[in-house]
Amino acid sequence: MDNFDGKVGVVTGAASGIGRSMAERLCSEGMSVVLADIEEENLHETVDQIVADGGTATGVVTDVSSKDAIENLASETMKKYGAVHVLHNNAGVVAAGLLDDLTVNDWEWTIGVNLWSVIYGIQTFLPLIKESGEGHIVNTSSSEGLQASAGTGAYNVTKFGIVALTETLSNELNPFPKINASVLCPGPVRSRIVESERNRPERLWNDGAPAAGLVENDQSSDLLAGAMDPALVAELVVQAIQTNRFWIITHDETKEVVQQRAAALLENGSLSAPLYDFSE
Numbered sequence: 001m002d003n004f005d006g007k008v009g010v011v012t013g014a015a016s017g018i019g020r021s022m023a024e025r026l027c028s029e030g031m032s033v034v035l036a037d038i039e040e041e042n043l044h045e046t047v048d049q050i051v052a053d054g055g056t057a058t059g060v061v062t063d064v065s066s067k068d069a070i071e072n073l074a075s076e077t078m079k080k081y082g083a084v085h086v087l088h089n090n091a092g093v094v095a096a097g098l099l100d101d102l103t104v105n106d107w108e109w110t111i112g113v114n115l116w117s118v119i120y121g122i123q124t125f126l127p128l129i130k131e132s133g134e135g136h137i138v139n140t141s142s143s144e145g146l147q148a149s150a151g152t153g154a155y156n157v158t159k160f161g162i163v164a165l166t167e168t169l170s171n172e173l174n175p176f177p178k179i180n181a182s183v184l185c186p187g188p189v190r191s192r193i194v195e196s197e198r199n200r201p202e203r204l205w206n207d208g209a210p211a212a213g214l215v216e217n218d219q220s221s222d223l224l225a226g227a228m229d230p231a232l233v234a235e236l237v238v239q240a241i242q243t244n245r246f247w248i249i250t251h252d253e254t255k256e257v258v259q260q261r262a263a264a265l266l267e268n269g270s271l272s273a274p275l276y277d278f279s280e
């Protein structure tokens, strides 16, 4: 899809970080964009800003781990703009913990937000994109979808799952030359991902209390201070859609890890040291 003008896009996790930059970028390319997020206030602030900057956008408060909510997002999109061409399944969260510490609640929350959301997104939106005749689905995985660091096991499983889902989707789209898919595997990007716990629903808290996660909620963190600008990630995603490329790997370090991994795999070898380690 090389011409975005007048088309319709949907971005999840659009009130912050990568999703927000994607929504802004698609609007600046002339698309009408539906922004979905669970954080109502930030969502409306983002939509208001985009509209004030001359974009066409609307917000739909959505918990992406709910099938009903994704179906509502699709019907609101069709009601408002009558078609959909680009879907970016992007919302995601991280529950920190070693495998013998992660709770069932940690797993359920992470798999719901990161993986079920993408399954529901594809099931619900692909038929609508096919009706539009052309389009693109982007799913946000991670460098942790290509290697599995210590300390984020549930996250890693969902991100590997997203790579598998998107690869399957791309293969199944072969009969539809005007509809394609890409998987986004970012390294560190400036965002609020390390404060993911802010959005964990109470029913999935551990021990009846919200957890700190990788950093305390609402604390600015040094962890991602020098990380990539999300606007640059959005630029890479738009280029991938325009030139129909499947893999969107943002960082050279990730490419090196993939190279080492492939070499070890072909030799029946051992894992090399992971790029990141969240086990402390």
Ligand SMILES: NC(=O)c1ccc[n+]([C@@H]2O[C@H](COP(=O)([O-])OP(=O)(O)OC[C@H]3O[C@@H](n4cnc5c(N)ncnc54)[C@H](O)[C@@H]3O)[C@@H](O)[C@H]2O)c1
Pocket (backbone or CB within 6 Å): 012, 013, 014, 015, 016, 017, 018, 019, 036, 037, 038, 039, 062, 063, 064, 065, 090, 091, 092, 093, 113, 140, 141, 142, 143, 185, 186, 187, 188, 189, 190, 191, 192, 193, 194, 195, 196, 199, 224, 227
């Ligand atoms: N920032 C990084 O370094 C990095 C690296 C690799 C992958 N990613 C991935 O990028 C994606 C975007 O994250 P980000 O880094 O911009 O973080 P972020 O926390 O800034 O943005 C994530 C957005 O998802 C929303 N969200 C959380 N739970 C939700 C739910 N149940 N329903 C709907 N929306 C929900 C949040 O409110 C937030 O607006 C995630 O999938 C993340 O795993 C980020």
